[in-house]
Amino acid sequence: MELCLFLGCNTPAIRPDVERAIRASMPILGIDLVDADNYVCCPAFGAFPSTDTDSWLATSGWNLSIAEEKGCDIVVQCGSCYSSLRMGREHIMHHPEKQERVNELLEPTGRRVDGRSKVRHVSEVLYKEIGPETIAGQLKKSLKGMNGVVQYPCHTLFPSEVVGFEDSAREPKGMRRLVEALGANVNSYSRELQCCGGAGGFMKSTPEQAIEFAQSKFDAILAETQTDFIAVSCITCLMHMENVQNTLNKRVGEERYKIPIFDYNQLLALCLGFEAKQVASICNVPRDSVLSRIA
Amino acid sequence: MDLKGSIQDLWKDIYNTGDLHHCFNCSTCLSGCPASYGDPPLLVRNLARMVILGLEEELLNEDTPWACVSCSKCEEMCPMDVKPFEMILAIRQWQSANDETRVPPSIVEIYKRGYTQAVGVNTDLRDSLGLPELKTITNNPELLQMFREMLMKTPVVSANDYMFGG
Numbered sequence: 001m002e003l004c005l006f007l008g009c010n011t012p013a014i015r016p017d018v019e020r021a022i023r024a025s026m027p028i029l030g031i032d033l034v035d036a037d038n039y040v041c042c043p044a045f046g047a048f049p050s051t052d053t054d055s056w057l058a059t060s061g062w063n064l065s066i067a068e069e070k071g072c073d074i075v076v077q078c079g080s081c082y083s084s085l086r087m088g089r090e091h092i093m094h095h096p097e098k099q100e101r102v103n104e105l106l107e108p109t110g111r112r113v114d115g116r117s118k119v120r121h122v123s124e125v126l127y128k129e130i131g132p133e134t135i136a137g138q139l140k141k142s143l144k145g146m147n148g149v150v151q152y153p154c155h156t157l158f159p160s161e162v163v164g165f166e167d168s169a170r171e172p173k174g175m176r177r178l179v180e181a182l183g184a185n186v187n188s189y190s191r192e193l194q195c196c197g198g199a200g201g202f203m204k205s206t207p208e209q210a211i212e213f214a215q216s217k218f219d220a221i222l223a224e225t226q227t228d229f230i231a232v233s234c235i236t237c238l239m240h241m242e243n244v245q246n247t248l249n250k251r252v253g254e255e256r257y258k259i260p261i262f263d264y265n266q267l268l269a270l271c272l273g274f275e276a277k278q279v280a281s282i283c284n285v286p287r288d289s290v291l292s293r294i295a
Numbered sequence: 296m297d298l299k300g301s302i303q304d305l306w307k308d309i310y311n312t313g314d315l316h317h318c319f320n321c322s323t324c325l326s327g328c329p330a331s332y333g334d335p336p337l338l339v340r341n342l343a344r345m346v347i348l349g350l351e352e353e354l355l356n357e358d359t360p361w362a363c364v365s366c367s368k369c370e371e372m373c374p375m376d377v378k379p380f381e382m383i384l385a386i387r388q389w390q391s392a393n394d395e396t397r398v399p400p401s402i403v404e405i406y407k408r409g410y411t412q413a414v415g416v417n418t419d420l421r422d423s424l425g426l427p428e429l430k431t432i433t434n435n436p437e438l439l440q441m442f443r444e445m446l447m448k449t450p451v452v453s454a455n456d457y458m459f460g461g
Contacts, residue, residue: 009412050387055449154366206333
C-alpha cells in the first residue's frame with residue numbers, strides 16, 4: 001500500500017530522527033511512502049483556523065490536493081497535523097459551499113480538492129492496517145523484559161466521530177497493543193488518558209499551571225508503574241514530555257523525572273534492527289537505559 | 296450581571312449554530328480540559344454563556360480561548376453537541392477579525408515560508424541521518440508566490456496586508 005507522508009514542521013525541523021524511523025520502518029511492513037512535495041503548514045490550529053475559514057480551508061486544501069494528485073491517502077505522525085487535516089477535510093467534504101470556495105482559491109495555483117484522499121494517523125495504520133501480529137513477526141530484536149507506559153495522542157481520540165479509529169475513545173487499545181507487539185509489558189496507571197498539555201496555548205499562556213498539570217501525570221507514572229519508558233505517537237507529546245521533565249527536575253532540585261520518551265516508530269525501527277544513531281539519536285532525556293537493553 | 300450593553304444577536308456573528316443554544320452549562324466540557332487548570336482558567340461553558348448573552352466587550356477581552364490545547368476532549372464529551380472546540384476556534388476568529396492585535400504572528404511565518412518552523416534547512420543533520428533532501432515550498436519561489444497570492448484573497452491576510460509586506 002502506498003501512502004503520502006505528511007511530515008508537518010516539528011518532525012523534519014527538530015526531530016528528523018523520528019522521520020528517519022518512520023521512513024525506515026514502514027516500508028518493511030508493506031507501506032510505501034511517497035513524499036508530500038511542497039506541502040505547507042497543516043495549518044496549525046493556532047494559525048489560520050483561529051483567523052478565518054477561507055485561509056484555514058485553502059491551506060488544508062493545498063495539502064490534501066497533493067495526496068489526491070498522488071492518488072493515495074495521507075499518513076501523518078503529528079497529532080495536531082492529523083486533527084487539523086482531518087477536520088479541514090471534513091469541512092470540505094460535508095459543506096459544498098466551502099468546497100467550492102476552496103477550489104476557487106486553489107484554482108490559480110492549478111490545484112483542486114474533492115476529499116478523495118483520506119487522512120490517517122501512523123498509529124492507526126500500524127494498528128489497523130498492518131496489525132500487531134504482523135509487526136511482531138518482522139522483529140529482529142525486542143523489548144522483552146522491559147516495562148512501558150503509553151501516551152495516546154488526544155488528537156487521534158477526540159472527537160471520535162471525526163478523527164477516531166479506536167473501538168472506544170474512552171478505552172483506547174492501539175498504542176498498548178503496538179508496544180506489546182514489541183515484547184514489552186505495558187503498565188496501566190490512573191492518568192494514562194490525561195493529555196500531555198503541550199499543544200496549543202496552555203504552556204505559553206500559563207506555564208506554571210501547565211507544568212503542574214504535567215507533573216501530576218509523571219507523579220502518577222512514578223507512583224503506580226515500574227515503567228522503563230513512555231511510548232508516544234505525536235511529536236508534541238515527545239518534545240513536551242521530555243522538556244517538562246527537565247523543567248521539573250530543576251524545580252525539585254533532583255533528577256526525579258528521567259523517564260526516556262520514544263516515538264513508537266523509533267522503538268519499532270530499533271526492534272527492526274536499525275541503529276539508534278539514525279532512528280533515535282536526538283533526545284533531551286537520556287535513553288541509554290532502554291537502548292542498552294534492546295536485544 | 297449587567298446585560299444592558301449586551302448584543303442579542305452576537306452569537307450569529309461568532310458561532311452561528313443552533314446547537315450552541317442547547318448548552319445548559321453542565322460543565323462536562325471542563326472536566327477533561329487541560330487549560331481549565333490554567334490561571335486564569337479556560338472555562339468553556341462560561342464562554343458559551345457569554346456568546347449566547349452577547350457580552351461583546353467581555354468576549355473581546357477574553358484571553359482564555361487562546362489557552363486551548365486543541366485536544367477536543369470537550370467536543371467528545373459534550374452531551375448537547377455544542378462542539379465546544381469549534382466554538383473556541385470561532386471565538387478566536389471573531390476576535391482576530393475585530394482586533395488586529397489578536398491576529399496570531401504564526402500566520403505571518405506561514406505566509407513567508409510555508410511553515411511555522413524552518414523546515415528543510417537542517418541539511419547537515421538530515422544528511423547525517425541518511426534522510427533525503429525535502430522539496431519544500433520555502434525553496435520553491437514560484438510555488439511560494441502562488442501560495443501567498445492565494446492567501447492574499449482570504450479575509451485575514453487581505454484585511455491586515457501591512458503585516459505581510461516584504
